[in-house]
Amino acid sequence: MTSHPSGPLLTVDDLRVTFPTRTGEVQAVRGVSFTLGRERLGIVGESGSGKSQTGRAIMGLTPGHAKITASKLEFDGIDLLKATPKQRRDLRGKRIGMILQDPKYSLNPVMTIGKQIIETLLAHEKLSRSQARTRALEMLEAVQIRDPERVFGLYPNEVSGGMGQRVMIAMMLICGPEMLIADEPTSALDVTVQLDVLSILDKLVVERGMGLVFISHDLRLVSSFCDRVIVMYAGRIVEELPSADLAQAKHPYTQGLLNCLPTIGTDRHPLPVLERKAEWSA
Amino acid sequence: MKMGKLTEKTALSVRDMVVTFNEYVALDKVSVDVATGESFGIVGESGSGKSTLLRAVAGLNRFDEGTLTVDGRTYDSRSRDKEFYRTVQMVFQDPYGSLHPRQTVDRLLLEPLVIHGFDNIDMRIARALDEVGLGAGFRFRYSHQLSGGQRQRIAIARALILEPKILLLDEPTSALDASIQAEILNLLEQARKDRNLTFVMVSHDLGVISHMCERVAVMKSGQIVETVPVEALEKRAFSADYTRQLLVASEGFRRG
Numbered sequence: 150m151t152s153h154p155s156g157p158l159l160t161v162d163d164l165r166v167t168f169p170t171r172t173g174e175v176q177a178v179r180g181v182s183f184t185l186g187r188e189r190l191g192i193v194g195e196s197g198s199g200k201s202q203t204g205r206a207i208m209g210l211t212p213g214h215a216k217i218t219a220s221k222l223e224f225d226g227i228d229l230l231k232a233t234p235k236q237r238r239d240l241r242g243k244r245i246g247m248i249l250q251d252p253k254y255s256l257n258p259v260m261t262i263g264k265q266i267i268e269t270l271l272a273h274e275k276l277s278r279s280q281a282r283t284r285a286l287e288m289l290e291a292v293q294i295r296d297p298e299r300v301f302g303l304y305p306n307e308v309s310g311g312m313g314q315r316v317m318i319a320m321m322l323i324c325g326p327e328m329l330i331a332d333e334p335t336s337a338l339d340v341t342v343q344l345d346v347l348s349i350l351d352k353l354v355v356e357r358g359m360g361l362v363f364i365s366h367d368l369r370l371v372s373s374f375c376d377r378v379i380v381m382y383a384g385r386i387v388e389e390l391p392s393a394d395l396a397q398a399k400h401p402y403t404q405g406l407l408n409c410l411p412t413i414g415t416d417r418h419p420l421p422v423l424e425r426k427a428e429w430s431a
Numbered sequence: 432m433k434m435g436k437l438t439e440k441t442a443l444s445v446r447d448m449v450v451t452f453n454e455y456v457a458l459d460k461v462s463v464d465v466a467t468g469e470s471f472g473i474v475g476e477s478g479s480g481k482s483t484l485l486r487a488v489a490g491l492n493r494f495d496e497g498t499l500t501v502d503g504r505t506y507d508s509r510s511r512d513k514e515f516y517r518t519v520q521m522v523f524q525d526p527y528g529s530l531h532p533r534q535t536v537d538r539l540l541l542e543p544l545v546i547h548g549f550d551n552i553d554m555r556i557a558r559a560l561d562e563v564g565l566g567a568g569f570r571f572r573y574s575h576q577l578s579g580g581q582r583q584r585i586a587i588a589r590a591l592i593l594e595p596k597i598l599l600l601d602e603p604t605s606a607l608d609a610s611i612q613a614e615i616l617n618l619l620e621q622a623r624k625d626r627n628l629t630f631v632m633v634s635h636d637l638g639v640i641s642h643m644c645e646r647v648a649v650m651k652s653g654q655i656v657e658t659v660p661v662e663a664l665e666k667r668a669f670s671a672d673y674t675r676q677l678l679v680a681s682e683g684f685r686r687g
Contacts, residue, residue, distance in 0.1 A: 195608040196579070310477070339476040340635050340680040347684045366608055373684040409613035411642030413681070414665040419617035420642070423610040 157184035158328055158360045159207065162221035166202045166211060177202040177215075179384035185328070189354065189361040191371035191392070193406070194381035200364045203381070204330045207362070208247050209237045225327070243273040246321035248350075250333040252313025256305035263301035266320045273324050288319040292349050311342035315349060322353055328360040336365070347374060368395075368406045380406070383430035402429055441500070442467040442597055442629040443488065448497035450480075450487050457483045458494070459653040467596075470623065470630040472644030472661070474637055474677060480653040481633045485599045488631070489521050502596060517547060520590035524602035526582035530574040536560070536585055537570045543593050559588040563618060580611035584618065591622055598623075600632040604639065616643060637664060637681040649674045 166178040178199040183190070194200045205211050207222070209229065222229045224245065227236070241247075249255040257265055266285040270276060276284070282301075289297035292315040305313055314334060321329065334350065335343040351374065354361050365371045372378055372392040380388045380403045388400040398404050405423035443465040450458035458480045465471040473481045486492040488499060490511035499506045502518050523529040530539060540556045549555060560569060563584040574582055583603060590598060603619065604612040616639065623630060634640050640647050641661045648658040649671060656671040663669050664678060 195610055341476050341676055344680050344684060351684075351686065368609070369683050406610060409610050411613075411616065411638045413638055413641045413678070417642075419620060420613040422613045422617065 157186050158225055159185040159362075160221050160223045161185075161203075161207065162219060164203065164206060164219040164222060165217070166199070166206050167216040167218075168212075169214060169216070176384055178206065181381070181384075181386055183379055183386070183389070185360045185362060187327075187358050187360050188377065189363060189375040191363045191365065191375035191378040192381060193365060193368045193371050193378060195366060197383075198381040199384040200366075200381050201332055204247070204332050204362060204364050208241065208245060208330055210247075239273070242269050242321075242326070243324045244326050244328065246324075246326040246329045248314075248317050248321055248329065248331040248334045251337040252305065252310060252317050253337070255317065256313060258305055260304075261301070262303055262305060262308070262316050266316070266323055269320050270323050284323060285319075288323045289316070291322075291353065292316070292319045293345075294319075309342075310338050311346060314338060314346050318346070318350060318353070322357070325357065326359065328362070329354065330362045330364070332364045333366070334363075335370075336367075368403070369410065385430065387429060400429075401426070440467040441465070442469070442502060443631065444498075444500040445484070445488065446498045446500075448484070448487060448499070449495045450483050450492055451495055457653055458487065460497070461650075461653070461655055462497075463648060463655070463658075465597075465629060465631055467629055468627050469646070470632065470644045472640035472647040473631070473633045473650060474635060474640055474647060475650035476635060476677075478652075479650040481650050482601055483653075484650075485521070485601050485631065485633055489519060489599055490515070513547060516543075516595075517593055518595055519597045519599060520593060520595040521599040521601065522583070522586050522590050522603045525606050526579050526586055527574075527606070529586055530582055532574055535571050535573055536577075539574075539585065540589055540592055543589060547593060549593075555592060559592040562591065562622070563588040564614075578611075579607050580614060583607065583611075583615055587615075587618065587622070591626070594626070595628070597629045597631065600630060602634055603632070605634065605636065612639070619643070637677055641665070649677065 162182045164178055164181045165176065168175045168177060181203055192200045192203060202211065206217050211217055217230065219230060224240065263285055266288065267281045270281045270284055286297045286301060289300055294300050294312065294315055300308065308316065331350065335346050338346060363371055363375050372395045375392055378390060378392050378395065379386050380400065382402050388398060388403050390398060398407065408421045409423060411420060441464055445461060445463045447460045447462055448458050449460055461484060473484065475481045483492060487494045493508045501515065506515060537556060540559055541552065544552050544555060556570065557567060560567065565581060565584055577585065604615050607615060620643065622628060632640065632643055641664050644661055646658060646660050649656045651673050656673050657669060659669050
């Protein structure tokens with residue numbers, strides 16, 4: 150693991166998330182450990198690999214009936230497992246932000262965009278209404294929304310997916326969090342819009358020196374965006390490597406994920422498919 | 432089954448098709464010709480009209496103007512007869528939404544066979560499941576007991592069981608993981624080879640299109656911007672600026 154001069158922002162050690170079901174316990178995350186500094190970390194895996202549950206456990210959004218254990222789950226010296234609901238609420242939105250996949254479902258449909266952004270701000274800072282409004286408009290401008298005044302008064306169904314996702318980024322960054330968890334932030338967007346949203350996210354993360362956890366199933370995208378990549382399979386980390394060394398990935402699962410994508414200019418018929426081996430999840 | 436690729440017959444021909452929803456023009460005089468045995472791709476962003484084109488061909492949307500000829504027969508804007516659905520079948524994007532939640536796989540595959548009066552029903556269902564790589568063990572399951580990839584295999588089996596000539600594919604893999612996508616694409620290619628099928632495939636992923644298709648039409652705001660052979664994508668031998676944008680987007684994020 151890499152060392153960080155300022156000490157890690159987030160330390161996750163042996164994180165386990167278990168869901169009780171009628172047919173016994175399902176272990177979604179089985180002993181995940183990593184640290185995050187002020188850097189961009191990607192978590193990649195297929196559906197069911199536990200990548201989203203890892204992000205949700207850090208954020209404190211795991212459903213109540215699930216069991217979370219870890220030998221250490223610490224954000225900037227605060228033990229997240231022992232934190233009271235009040236402490237967690239103070240962290241969420243203020244110091245840790247989270248961007249979800251689809252703005253259609255994650256924005257409040259009956260509240261205007263401006264109101265939702267202001268709500269976040271007023272929950273954490275003592276400001277007057279007009280100060281909050283100014284801050285919200287500035288933030289909308291920072292995510293490159295051309296006419297912030299107009300968008301401020303719109304409802305989420307009145308904006309496009311790409312615009313919705315920018316609003317989501319604005320809402321999450323307005324309190325200046327130190328860490329951002331982005332769970333498939335561009336998967337619901339058009340290819341042409343994806344890049345715009347990513348470059349806005351990239352710029353803001355760099356400018357503000359945030360730590361970023363980028364969760365996605367798209368290995369290529371993650372590696373082009375992040376400094377370091379963790380590959381998860383069946384609730385475990387199978388490989389961790391710097392993005393630049395992705396081509397030298399050693400684990401057959403990582404290689405499989407890289408190889409199975411069709412690309413322009415390669416002629417591979419049939420495409421290589423992943424052969425899952427039982428020992429990977431052991 | 433072998434029809435010979437040499438006969439340059441047109442499987443599907445769309446001429447000056449216009450589709451409007453209220454005042455909104457979703458398709459603006461679109462013309463497409465797809466040869467028998469060809470695999471034809473359509474790319475574009477959401478709202479470009481690519482799905483509307485497929486749905487209008489399949490009879491799920493009506494069209495206001497233009498003509499549609501499929502396998503030598505002309506169809507009007509609304510009605511499609513049984514013969515049409517014997518010839519043309521469709522696979523949809525969302526495997527979670529396109530299978531009946533309260534029907535078993537057996538029932539799902541039975542229905543088209545009964546409608547079209549097929550014989551040897553039992554054998555056909557077993558063979559269809561076999562062809563898509565699912566064993567007999569899946570036959571009496573409900574769709575919620577299947578993974579996304581397995582559901583899409585059932586949707587493909589349902590389309591292929593009528594032995595159609597043309598398959599309309601509306602983003603068949605965009606709801607799936609990359610590793611499952613490869614399996615489904617291989618399955619589709621194999622089916623096409625075995626049955627000499629004609630594909631019309633819609634996708635927003637140029638990588639998928641260039642892997643699966645021979646020609647590709649680029650759509651934007653209800654119109655076809657250009658139609659090029661897929662080799663042109665690799666050589667960058669296309670003229671529309673919009674195609675270039677799509678190509679850049681498909682290459683992933685670049686800093687700076």
